[in-house]
Amino acid sequence: MSTTAATASAAALPVESSTATLAGKALTIGLVGLALTAIGLFVSGAQIVATSYLVGITYWVAIAIGLLLLVLIHHITDASWSVVIRRQWEHALSAFTWLAVLFLPLLILAWMKPGLIWPWMDLGHEIHGGGTVGADVLYQKKSGFLSLKMFTGATLIFFGTWIWLSARLRQASFAQDADGDAKWTHKNRVTSALGIPLTALTLSFAAIYWVKSLEYHWFSTMYGVWFFTNCMRGGLSVGIIMMMWLLNRGDYKGGVYNANHLHCISTLAFAFTVFWAYITFSQYFLIWNANVPEETFWYNLREVNADGTPNQWKYVGIIAILFGHFFVPFLLMLSYRFKTTPHIIRRIALWILAVILVDLCYNILPALKDAHGDPQPFFSITLVWVLTSVIGIGGVCAWSYLKSFPTTKLIPIRDPRVVESLTHHE
Amino acid sequence: MAHAEHAAAPAILQEVNPAVLPRAVLVANNRSFSWITEKICGIIEGKTPAWWWIFFGVAVFVASFTVAGITYLIATGVGVWGHANPVNWAWDIVNFVFWIGIGHAGTLISAILCLLRQKWRTSINRSAEAMTIFAVVCAAIFPVFHVGRVWYAWYLFPIPNSNVIWQNFRSPLEWDVFAVSTYGTVSVLFWYVGLLPDLATLRDRFYAAGDKFRSFLYGLFAMGWRGSNRHWSNYEMAYMILAGISTPLVLSVHTIVSFDFAVSLLPGWHTTIFPPYFVAGAIFSGFGMVLTLMLPLRAVYHLEDLITQYHIDCMCKITLATGTIVGYAYAMEFFIAWYSANPYEGFTFINRAFGPYAWAYWIMITCNVLTPQFFWSRRVRQNTTLVWVLSIFVNVGMWFERFVIIVTSLARDFLPSSWGYYSPSIVEIFTFFGTFGVFSTLFLLFIRFLPIMPMAELKAVTPQADVHGGSDHH
Numbered sequence: 001m002s003t004t005a006a007t008a009s010a011a012a013l014p015v016e017s018s019t020a021t022l023a024g025k026a027l028t029i030g031l032v033g034l035a036l037t038a039i040g041l042f043v044s045g046a047q048i049v050a051t052s053y054l055v056g057i058t059y060w061v062a063i064a065i066g067l068l069l070l071v072l073i074h075h076i077t078d079a080s081w082s083v084v085i086r087r088q089w090e091h092a093l094s095a096f097t098w099l100a101v102l103f104l105p106l107l108i109l110a111w112m113k114p115g116l117i118w119p120w121m122d123l124g125h126e127i128h129g130g131g132t133v134g135a136d137v138l139y140q141k142k143s144g145f146l147s148l149k150m151f152t153g154a155t156l157i158f159f160g161t162w163i164w165l166s167a168r169l170r171q172a173s174f175a176q177d178a179d180g181d182a183k184w185t186h187k188n189r190v191t192s193a194l195g196i197p198l199t200a201l202t203l204s205f206a207a208i209y210w211v212k213s214l215e216y217h218w219f220s221t222m223y224g225v226w227f228f229t230n231c232m233r234g235g236l237s238v239g240i241i242m243m244m245w246l247l248n249r250g251d252y253k254g255g256v257y258n259a260n261h262l263h264c265i266s267t268l269a270f271a272f273t274v275f276w277a278y279i280t281f282s283q284y285f286l287i288w289n290a291n292v293p294e295e296t297f298w299y300n301l302r303e304v305n306a307d308g309t310p311n312q313w314k315y316v317g318i319i320a321i322l323f324g325h326f327f328v329p330f331l332l333m334l335s336y337r338f339k340t341t342p343h344i345i346r347r348i349a350l351w352i353l354a355v356i357l358v359d360l361c362y363n364i365l366p367a368l369k370d371a372h373g374d375p376q377p378f379f380s381i382t383l384v385w386v387l388t389s390v391i392g393i394g395g396v397c398a399w400s401y402l403k404s405f406p407t408t409k410l411i412p413i414r415d416p417r418v419v420e421s422l423t424h425h426e
Numbered sequence: 427m428a429h430a431e432h433a434a435a436p437a438i439l440q441e442v443n444p445a446v447l448p449r450a451v452l453v454a455n456n457r458s459f460s461w462i463t464e465k466i467c468g469i470i471e472g473k474t475p476a477w478w479w480i481f482f483g484v485a486v487f488v489a490s491f492t493v494a495g496i497t498y499l500i501a502t503g504v505g506v507w508g509h510a511n512p513v514n515w516a517w518d519i520v521n522f523v524f525w526i527g528i529g530h531a532g533t534l535i536s537a538i539l540c541l542l543r544q545k546w547r548t549s550i551n552r553s554a555e556a557m558t559i560f561a562v563v564c565a566a567i568f569p570v571f572h573v574g575r576v577w578y579a580w581y582l583f584p585i586p587n588s589n590v591i592w593q594n595f596r597s598p599l600e601w602d603v604f605a606v607s608t609y610g611t612v613s614v615l616f617w618y619v620g621l622l623p624d625l626a627t628l629r630d631r632f633y634a635a636g637d638k639f640r641s642f643l644y645g646l647f648a649m650g651w652r653g654s655n656r657h658w659s660n661y662e663m664a665y666m667i668l669a670g671i672s673t674p675l676v677l678s679v680h681t682i683v684s685f686d687f688a689v690s691l692l693p694g695w696h697t698t699i700f701p702p703y704f705v706a707g708a709i710f711s712g713f714g715m716v717l718t719l720m721l722p723l724r725a726v727y728h729l730e731d732l733i734t735q736y737h738i739d740c741m742c743k744i745t746l747a748t749g750t751i752v753g754y755a756y757a758m759e760f761f762i763a764w765y766s767a768n769p770y771e772g773f774t775f776i777n778r779a780f781g782p783y784a785w786a787y788w789i790m791i792t793c794n795v796l797t798p799q800f801f802w803s804r805r806v807r808q809n810t811t812l813v814w815v816l817s818i819f820v821n822v823g824m825w826f827e828r829f830v831i832i833v834t835s836l837a838r839d840f841l842p843s844s845w846g847y848y849s850p851s852i853v854e855i856f857t858f859f860g861t862f863g864v865f866s867t868l869f870l871l872f873i874r875f876l877p878i879m880p881m882a883e884l885k886a887v888t889p890q891a892d893v894h895g896g897s898d899h900h
């Protein structure tokens with residue numbers, strides 16, 4: 001590309017200079033969702049609604065982490081194909097601040113009513129089988145880590161790290177639009193080199209604190225990697241949906257988009273589908289094969305009740321997790337045509353987003369138990385509060401994205417690899 | 427997928443004004459196609475250098491240690507190895523995993539980097555693939571001879587109803603047989619398919635030079651390659667299919683190797699992160715070995731224009747990334763051993779760090795976690811001697827990783843009264859030491875008789891081959 005090319009014109013801006021109306025709708029939907037979730041407190045009680053809300057916030061945080069990782073990996077590998085869609089990922093990163101705000105109710109609840117969501121926070125909490133958390137030797141051994149103060153501090157550090165990294169990446173990328181200085185690319189590479197290990201650590205410990213510790217007896221070294229795979233799949237799926245949305249709106253006219261971009265992101269989504277299956281299978285297989293009660297109880301909870309009868313989670317595991325999360329997207333995305341046909345890949349991406357939500361439900365909701373110690377069923381009122389939480393938090397995230405969207409060029413027009421990206425071919 | 431967007435002229439090109447940040451060239455100094463052919467073929471066609479004979483002699487001598495070790499073992503029995511209760515598995519499986527792991531970088535470079543369209547792989551993929559095959563050969567020595575009566579090694583294969591004995595299909599050791607043999611086969615195929623155009627080049631050059639015998643030999647293995655459109659089309663398709671097959675295969679091999687340990691109930695072995703952790707470690711060790719081999723080769727044959735500083739940077743960065751992933755796994759294992767509140771798990775990891783094998787543990791940590799961190803520095807990456815030295819540390823560290831995992835868990839398990847301390851016997855030391863000779867011998871033969879770089883692929887990444895004329899249009 002000649003460096004004497006004309007200065008960027010308004011055509012590189014989004015089709016509509018403002019998405020205020022859409023952003024307003026998203027915020028309204030978000031607030032309605034959150035309000036409905038709040039109403040749920042009076043219908044189903046704080047424990048059920050708060051646990052459902054944990055599913056919702058973890059879901060959107062996972063997606064945001066996935067998008068953060070995509071930007072970090074883009075910079076560290078000096079990738080070119082993704083330049084034209086990277087800007088949308090950057091806009092989405094603005095949601096981290098709001099996600100932090102939306103996590104606060106859980107923190108406040110944890111301090112006001114310890115043990116409501118995470119049983120180990122209440123030392124007097126009665127554990128199934130008798131005794132209290134405080135008297136439980138397994139808790140005592142790990143009490144240095146599982147303390148409310150540590151949990152709060154760690155959560156603040158997680159969000160602080162993600163917000164800081166996002167702000168640096170966005171600021172440098174947007175600044176490059178103005179002055180075209182290559183130093184911003186170098187800055188983002190440095191941010192990425194630091195950001196990848198920091199994100200790996202924070203997402204791992206977020207998964208341990210927020211999700212795994214719901215059953216604090218249970219442990220698995222793979223858990224952070226499992227969460228990472230869902231983050232990546234979520235980020236890639238949202239990335240695909242963003243591309244398709246812009247394509248439908250007509251923003252990607254003039255040669256911004258070509259099918260090879262879609263092929264690249266879809267192929268990555270395919271690769272992470274396989275990787276997710278690899279990680280999830282490995283964890284399950286090694287625990288099933290060793291058959292040690294201190295590990296298998298976590299899966300047993302998700303298969304059978306105390307009286308030996310199968311529960312709903314068993315079928316969720318087989319139908320939604322095994323087939324829905326792996327086989328369906330895997331088989332569909334084997335096809336080149338499906339990966340590069342906008343309306344098909346968009347549906348596959350929506351499907352993946354749906355099964356990620358079910359996967360999080362599978363990991364979180366069985367923490368809600370009845371008097372016999374059996375998990376609450378999947379199909380229950382809880383699912384309603386999960387959906388209202390997901391819609392509520394998702395609406396706020398979409399609003400944040402749409403609010404950021406019109407503030408910059410549609411694509412990073414002065415990125416050093418932008419021409420390679422625009423002319424990307426196989 | 428003939429979308430209109432694809433066919434349309436990218437009008438937006440007129441509206442962008444990118445910052446200037448040129449990409450590194452993959453073939454330096456604007457070398458021509460003929461220069462590349464002369465350079466690579468010249469290594470094979472020229473007179474065998476004196477250093478090659480010296481190194482070959484030393485390598486064969488070192489390899490004889492393996493021959494001596496296994497001859498003594500066959501004549502005497504597996505008892506000549508240092509295994510004794512409670513450590514009944516030690517250097518045999520350590521060395522097997524070590525060599526198998528080294529092979530992984532070859533497949534990563536050939537297959538995974540190919541699928542990821544990383545063009546810098548072209549300078550190193552041929553040698554790395556060769557390294558994979560030779561590493562698998564070295565790895566195979568250990569399980570085959572560990573069966574004791576090696577003439578019964580064929581029992582490993584599920585030949586129907588042989589002696590009415592069936593293999594234990596539930597054992598990951600049996601899965602290893604299938605995984606490694608498939609991996610070896612596909613690696614050879616991948617390597618061989620890539621060699622075809624270059625073998626044909628050598629055939630034609632020897633023919634032109636009047637060397638009918640060598641022309642015949644290379645021609646035989648070139649399988650009638652003529653470089654036609656159809657040949658190239660089939661070649662590209664075969665290469666892509668093999669890359670697609672190799673990618674899950676390479677992940678499965680070390681996953682199954684990790685299952686050898688993780689399916690057990692032994693503290694320190696049974697942990698769910700083992701599969702991806704072993705794969706990352708394998709790639710890490712493989713890149714260590716690629717650097718160990720390629721840097722001297724670059725210096726001896728003056729290949730600086732083909733293995734540029736950019737290539738070294740890339741290899742160092744992958745080593746840094748995978749080393750850090752391995753460090754994450756070590757930390758997570760340690761943390762979860764504590765978090766699990768399982769006293770046996772906790773003890774095992776404390777014992778690793780501060781027990782009788784602490785020296786091995788800290789060598790592992792130093793070499794695998796700390797050493798690669800030097801690659802953050804551009805100055806270090808630009809010092810090829812230092813990079814080479816650090817790559818040796820990686821090799822050493824990854825051997826110790828397997829030693830630490832395997833031996834420390836066995837030497838002090840659940841029953842303190844049966845604890846012991848394992849030391850290898852001289853026969854084991856001979857056998858393992860000799861495998862470096864086996865590996866080096868094969869590698870020296872490779873660089874003498876086969877093109878060490880894929881000439882055709884290298885030419886495709888030169889600026890001259892760029893359809894846009896070498897400008898920064900992609």
